[in-house]
Amino acid sequence: MIPSQAEAMRSELHISVERREGSTLPCPLCARECTAHDASQRTWRHLNFFQHRCYIHAPLVQITCPDHAVQTIEVPWAREGNGFTLW
Ligand SMILES: [Zn+2]
Secondary structure (H helix, E strand, O other): OOOOOOHHOOOEEEEEOOOOOOOOOOOOOOOOOOOOOOEEEEEEEEEEOEEEEEEEEEEEEEEEEEOOEEEEOOOHHHHOOOOOOOO
C-alpha cells in the first residue's frame, strides 16, 4: 500500500530535557535550596507542531528537604492550560 502524501510527511518531534548533574532546586514549601534527583522518566504530548506529533521527555524531579522530606518539583509545561498532556 502506498502511503498518501500527508501520511508520508507525518513525523514526530521529540524534545528531551535533562537535569544538570548536581543541580539544586528550591523546596516548593520553604524555598530552601535542596539537591535534586530524578525519580522517573515522563513523556508529555503537546499539540501538534504543524502536522508533526510533538512529545517532550523529561525526568520527574524531586528534592529532599530537611524540613519537608521528599517533594516533587512541578515542571513549567505541566501547568494547566499549557497544552501538554502527560502521555
Ligand atoms: Zn522545605
